[in-house]
Amino acid sequence: MEDSVGPLLGREGLQPKGVARRREILDRAIEVFRERGADGTSLRRIAAALGVSHAALLHYFDSREQLLVAVYAHAESQRGAATPPRAGVSSITEAAVANVEVPGIVQLYSTLVAASLEADSEVGRQYFSDRFARLRAQLTADFERDQRDGRMRADVPAEHIAVLLIAASDGLQIQWLLEPSVGLESTLRTFAALLEPPRAGVTGS
Amino acid sequence: MEDSVGPLLGREGLQPKGVARRREILDRAIEVFRERGADGTSLRRIAAALGVSHAALLHYFDSREQLLVAVYAHAESQRGAATPPRAGVSSITEAAVANVEVPGIVQLYSTLVAASLEADSEVGRQYFSDRFARLRAQLTADFERDQRDGRMRADVPAEHIAVLLIAASDGLQIQWLLEPSVGLESTLRTFAALLEPPRAGVTGS
DNA sequence: GTCTATACTTTGATAGAC
DNA sequence: GTCTATCAAAGTATAGAC
Numbered sequence: 001m002e003d004s005v006g007p008l009l010g011r012e013g014l015q016p017k018g019v020a021r022r023r024e025i026l027d028r029a030i031e032v033f034r035e036r037g038a039d040g041t042s043l044r045r046i047a048a049a050l051g052v053s054h055a056a057l058l059h060y061f062d063s064r065e066q067l068l069v070a071v072y073a074h075a076e077s078q079r080g081a082a083t084p085p086r087a088g089v090s091s092i093t094e095a096a097v098a099n100v101e102v103p104g105i106v107q108l109y110s111t112l113v114a115a116s117l118e119a120d121s122e123v124g125r126q127y128f129s130d131r132f133a134r135l136r137a138q139l140t141a142d143f144e145r146d147q148r149d150g151r152m153r154a155d156v157p158a159e160h161i162a163v164l165l166i167a168a169s170d171g172l173q174i175q176w177l178l179e180p181s182v183g184l185e186s187t188l189r190t191f192a193a194l195l196e197p198p199r200a201g202v203t204g205s
Numbered sequence: 206m207e208d209s210v211g212p213l214l215g216r217e218g219l220q221p222k223g224v225a226r227r228r229e230i231l232d233r234a235i236e237v238f239r240e241r242g243a244d245g246t247s248l249r250r251i252a253a254a255l256g257v258s259h260a261a262l263l264h265y266f267d268s269r270e271q272l273l274v275a276v277y278a279h280a281e282s283q284r285g286a287a288t289p290p291r292a293g294v295s296s297i298t299e300a301a302v303a304n305v306e307v308p309g310i311v312q313l314y315s316t317l318v319a320a321s322l323e324a325d326s327e328v329g330r331q332y333f334s335d336r337f338a339r340l341r342a343q344l345t346a347d348f349e350r351d352q353r354d355g356r357m358r359a360d361v362p363a364e365h366i367a368v369l370l371i372a373a374s375d376g377l378q379i380q381w382l383l384e385p386s387v388g389l390e391s392t393l394r395t396f397a398a399l400l401e402p403p404r405a406g407v408t409g410s
Numbered sequence: 411g412t413c414t415a416t417a418c419t420t421t422g423a424t425a426g427a428c
Numbered sequence: 429g430t431c432t433a434t435c436a437a438a439g440t441a442t443a444g445a446c
Contacts, residue, residue, distance in 0.1 A: 018411065038323060042438065055441085056413050064439060110319035117312045117382050118243060129383045136387075160395035163387055164373050167380060171372025177322050178334045182341075182368055190365035194399040223429080247421065259422085261430055269422060 022060045025050060025067075026074040033071070038107035041068065065115060066123045072108055073127065088142040089165060089192045096169045096184060106173045113170075136162045143195075153197045161195065227265045230255060230272075231279040238276070243312035246273065270320060271328045277313055278332065293347040294370060294397045301374045301389060311378045318375075341367045348400075358402045366400060 032040060032049045043064050047054040061067035079098055086094055099105050116124035139162035146152035168191060176184045237245060237254045248259040248269050266272035284303055291299055304310050321329035344367035351357035373396060381389045
């Protein structure tokens with residue numbers, strides 16, 4: 001409608017499909033996920049929840065994978081816009097906790113990541129490859145700053161810590177879903193403890 | 206309900222179906238995976254490679270998921286039997302390196318784990334839930350021993366380290382497949398470095 | 411631009427014949 | 429024990445109505 005987005009895809013020619021309607025579909029699809037978990041993810045189920053035919057969805061997304069990736073990206077950006085920006089371990093911990101609280105989001109993420117490893121995956125591979133690279137770069141910068149300022153031990157590469165944290169967070173959410181007695185926040189706090197600089201003064205708890 | 210009467214696949218003598226033929230199927234299926242990667246995982250493709258119909262496979266496995274879980278379990282047990290037993294971080298590192306060298310095994314693992322999170326998953330959920338629990342217990346015992354013997358810092362819970370290591374290893378393999386410049390062994394070595402006990406007696410202050 | 415109708419192909423799964 | 433036959437559901441693709 002009139003609520004046009006700022007991120008401008010330039011002229012309308014660049015985005016071959018309707019942007020507003022696209023957004024409606026994604027919003028509704030996320031609601032479906034919240035209600036039915038990661039089950040009704042088939043094109044026909046999502047379309048039924050929207051009151052349209054499954055073929056209509058393919059007018060806005062080239063494939064089911066592309067739709068689901070867009071759904072996850074949309075959900076992630078919504079969360080990011082609704083929470084104060086953090087840095088380092090806190091940002092990942094906060095995201096992990098938010099993830100496991102939304103039914104189906106971890107299943108969706110895990111399924112899409114697994115699919116992105118397949119040879120024929122194109123959209124998913126590109127998206128998650130970029131996402132991981134962006135997360136690594138952001139966290140690496142955070143950690144290098146922490147190391148420079150003496151808030152983190154500097155005897156290990158910041159980039160390795162970034163990779164480890166992302167990997168640990170992803171794996172932790174899965175283990176937590178299968179066995180909730182595995183602490184999510186507490187385990188990530190332990191990871192943070194491993195990063196404390198030697199002999200640093202105890203900060204306010 | 207009560208269908209959890211040991212439907213485990215790693216051990217023998219569980220299903221009322223031919224055990225020997227079952228093993229043949231699994232052996233051949235693993236070969237198919239090594240050749241064609243994680244693609245031909247449909248029942249019909251596997252059956253074609255075996256020279257039988259897809260319905261024949263369902264005579265030995267109740268579902269596709271059960272077959273694939275059995276394939277993964279079989280592959281993992283084969284690897285375990287072909288390598289010297291290790292402990293702690295080394296065991297996980299070795300397993301991770303072996304995994305990424307087999308085309309399709311990480312895809313298979315990731316896909317099955319993601320599927321095990323679904324509500325309707327029964328076999329997969331049981332298998333991976335047990336697998337994670339077993340790995341956690343094993344590693345926790347290793348780390349507690351290391352802590353007792355002064356080979357690992359003792360200011361963090363051994364169980365948290367176990368959870369983190371498993372999670373990090375799983376997530377790392379995925380990141381490595383998407384971006385091989387992410388070091389696998391080197392990153393896990395950094396994790397091990399985080400666990401080293403504080404160096405006593407070196408500092409003069 | 412938006413959507414329905416339709417059809418093609420592959421999939422997992424089941425039933426019954428040999 | 430293994431097959432053929434068959435089913436329902438799925439992703440995908442095209443044609444065409446408004």
